Amino acid sequence: MNISETAAQAGLPAKTIRYYEDIGLVAPSRDANGYRRFSESEVHQLTFLARARSLGFTIEDCRKLLDLYSNTARASADVKTLASEHLARIGDKITELEAMRNTLTTLVDHCHGDQRPECPILDGLARP
């Protein structure tokens, strides 16, 4: 399978796939003309990567997940640890964003949003 078909299958841009090869996440073989050739299992790997990335795992997490995936002697505890840590980071991020949203919502709600210069949003930013 060439790169554009692989990209369509895996749901990733071709550019991204080339990048993943660059950083050693996938290692397709090459045709005589230099074109990348992806096996079924490589397409599968890329699909796996696309899903892991879409769940917010970092590239390095993805690398570890792929290793665990291909290692049938793995312990599920290792996967769970990785995922749980990531889950905690997501939770932290949500908490942070919600704090921003709360503050900002208050400010926006108090702003008339008309032609006058008085603005509680700017005031709120200027003094805590």
Add this chain to the structure above:
Amino acid sequence: MNISETAAQAGLPAKTIRYYEDIGLVAPSRDANGYRRFSESEVHQLTFLARARSLGFTIEDCRKLLDLYSNTARASADVKTLASEHLARIGDKITELEAMRNTLTTLVDHCHGDQRPECPILDGLARP
């Protein structure tokens, strides 16, 4: 005021303040020895920037907010628009992260997390 005191007052690393000067967000004068000298109002500006950044506004948003802040002929509507758009982006991000969290929580909950290789997390990543 020199940079380290300014940094302490504004709640920003000195490095960040230098960067802000670099990109034209603040323009301190210089002493004879080349050291930056920050006026009260520059410290104030930096404090404003620190708050806006902590609410997740981008640097370009901050630039616009500073302009509006210093322009007493502004319309509060412009500020409100900027803030509302940002608020929408924050909401989108939260929604996205919550979707990740939901999916991931389900996967993690179904994983035994022991020494066995069977792992619903990896299975979930491998097929949708």
Add this chain to the structure above:
DNA sequence: CCTACAGGTTCCTGCCACTGGAAGGTCAAG
């Protein structure tokens, strides 16, 4: 045969908002 066009390739740059570090100038205290 030539040409057009849709694929593929590599390589370099840029994004955002800093952060770290090297190499060196400046100043007050001991």
Add this chain to the structure above:
DNA sequence: CTTGACCTTCCAGTGGCAGGAACCTGTAGG
């Protein structure tokens, strides 16, 4: 005179790609 705490500039790197230039390959049509 030296030490140490400041300050300066400049360069490189972060994550995860995206954009674009310059060039090769393969197929279809005239």
